[in-house]
Amino acid sequence: MGLDTLLDKCGLDPQRELVAGISGGPDSLCLLEILRTAGYRIIVAHFNHKLRPEADQESAEVASLSNSLGLPFLGGTGDVRTYAAEQHLSIEEAARLLRYRFLFEAARIHSAQAVAVGHTADDQVETVLMHFLRGAGLAGLKGMEPRLILPQFDQHIPLVRPLLSLWRSETEAFCATHNLKPHYDPSNNETIYLRNRLRHNLMPGLENYNPRFKEALLRTAQSLQGDFSLVQEALDASWHKVVLETGEKWIGFDRDQLSRTSLAMRRGLVRRAALMLRPTGREIDFSASEHAAVFMGMPGSHQMDFANGLFFFIEGSRLYLAAYEADLPSSQWPQIEESKLQVNGSCELSSGWVLSVEYAAALIDENSLESDNWTVRLDADLMEAAELVIRPPHPGDRFQPLGMVTGSQKLSDFFINNKLPQRARAGWPLVCSGEQIAWIPGFLIAHPFRITGSTRRLIQLSINKPLNK
């Protein structure tokens, strides 16, 4: 990827301002000069880490350079050592956090289009090597991208890295030929930090095996970025098909659609789902995602513990991945919180479900009417012997299902036998004539209210969920 291609990939608009993070080292001075000659509108932003005695002097030099170039300068500083101690971070991590917060804050204040930083091809290959050593997957091995959103710093302003294809030695040569006087951070030469150990010890060792190892690694990163995009694209398309509904701490999948996806796709989907529900959770490893992907594609009704405090469960045609503490979704069921009196017309239940009541004066060809467990017809005269009530279950409720000529059974037993999920039971709507249950929507009518030869008027009850409600 040449410098031009890379600048294209940063997607910068020459008309809009951008914040450039300039430390004063060779990489950032090269970045500044390249952006400046390409005609971008730059705001120079410099963060003084105050970690070295020369820091104040270096800050002054960056400010003076900006001034001489006629560019706006923003300086920031923070107590890196104290912050690191308080937050139990390494000095490097604390410095990075405070610096990026400053840069993105500057970008927001000045409505800048992006924050540009001077990461080079050397930084890229060191990053990939670090990820390789820790056993990263594709997302890590692909390295840094030329343009991306870091949601922890800003949801909309991207970080861009125009120098990812330029080697550090090239930025130094560039500074020399453009008469730029960078300062050099002496800590770069210490091998106390992992990155510096990689740079000075491991990298030369690996170059014994392949003298062009760094170029090779840069190529690997670029190639894996392409694969990563493809994987994300495929997952996006599949996600759109298989996910029916998401809540704050749960995701509801369509089991039928899931069964049509490949094992590899389900592995990807479950990793994405876990990351959505537990953004800071540990990475889902291959065995865990494989195990989950097999479960997700299986027929049968089960529940399964997953990683990071998440679990799977199946309800009818849906499979859920949810956090243990989730408020689980119930919008796929009609639910009712308190009793309602109902005479005619329609009555709203939870989540867009509606109960409709209609009367018919005469019994006309009953068999031709459409009927299922959600639309039933009862004897209207018998129903009207008491008030029509729609209510949630009460403790001790009993029910005489159609076909049970005498006696009754416990409603709680009925729910268990019919595999109604536990959490749907307390709010399940019951249509009653006075105290007596006449219909359990979705299941069965009560024997006493059935249509017989002596029925003269019908009451038709239906519950459904109109679309887009």
Next chain:
Amino acid sequence: MGLDTLLDKCGLDPQRELVAGISGGPDSLCLLEILRTAGYRIIVAHFNHKLRPEADQESAEVASLSNSLGLPFLGGTGDVRTYAAEQHLSIEEAARLLRYRFLFEAARIHSAQAVAVGHTADDQVETVLMHFLRGAGLAGLKGMEPRLILPQFDQHIPLVRPLLSLWRSETEAFCATHNLKPHYDPSNNETIYLRNRLRHNLMPGLENYNPRFKEALLRTAQSLQGDFSLVQEALDASWHKVVLETGEKWIGFDRDQLSRTSLAMRRGLVRRAALMLRPTGREIDFSASEHAAVFMGMPGSHQMDFANGLFFFIEGSRLYLAAYEADLPSSQWPQIEESKLQVNGSCELSSGWVLSVEYAAALIDENSLESDNWTVRLDADLMEAAELVIRPPHPGDRFQPLGMVTGSQKLSDFFINNKLPQRARAGWPLVCSGEQIAWIPGFLIAHPFRITGSTRRLIQLSINKPLNK
């Protein structure tokens, strides 16, 4: 991935025989014992490389072990050193080639379902590390797969690797506890081969950075295998949509469909296409595939050189990737090799194209008839003043296009002005009345044969390509 999952992924059928490649070392003896206790029907196959003085003795031991276990034994041998010298291969490569040929040949002769080999988790991480050092992409970094077809050895019988999740130390421990007496190849301890240098020098060095580096690398391989499957799946689906036709050395894409795919997808498509056309060509790197992917999605009509002796060109709604030496496709055009006489009915041209001729006695509502450049109506009486001939262009052909009242133009100029691709011109069918061109299919009729007020009979000519021809 545990041993059980891995065995699942090998997809072996306990009812069918399989060939196990057994060297007699700890890995292969462990493989033999694991397959045997899992109830598979094993044929022991051993290749004697004759590279070490102990080789014959070791072969005899494997044969004797098979015999004592009641398993069929097949021995093979070959002159590795001579073959390596002849083919300019390393000893390792030559040994591998001859060994695999023997194993797959054995599998074919015995109608075995697969060839099983004893690659371990150590082999896996060494493989991934070698690919990492050379700058491989996803296909290399994902390492060895538990089951795959190696087309150079057999198109249908897979190679399976049931031990990929077991460490070498585990296979040695397994042999000890199962009272198996493996022999050890002393060349494993020499650091002359790259793989051995990695094992004994580099790997311990990397473990200084991550003491669990080998486990990490195994995890990386497993995770990348999942991503690799997803990428292949996405490419398969897209390939199916964008590729219209393939020849031996060319691939024809639908430009409209290409323009709807993402840049990342086009990068993947072009790499796959290049691999199909040049299976042994060098890997297409990121810049080349990026450049090609941009070109593939562009409007406008161009030609572009690509890598490995391939080039792109655009013809109408198609984009081709072709080898310079390709016999380019012309099936999207009607073509004719020699003159044909035609009176009535239909006449076959090249690649399933057909010319149809029909007559109509009276001129009925001419405007209501469907007409385009591939179906025209002419004055039949004028056409019949001479024989109806369909023929390819002749040098010096001239043509009086509809609307040119006097004079004529060169056919060659007409073709150029109308942007007919060069290679379509020599075989382009012309419908003539005697010597005179009456219609250039796909373009225009000739002025003299147009329908006028005095036309009494019509001749309708059409050229089309019925589907599935």
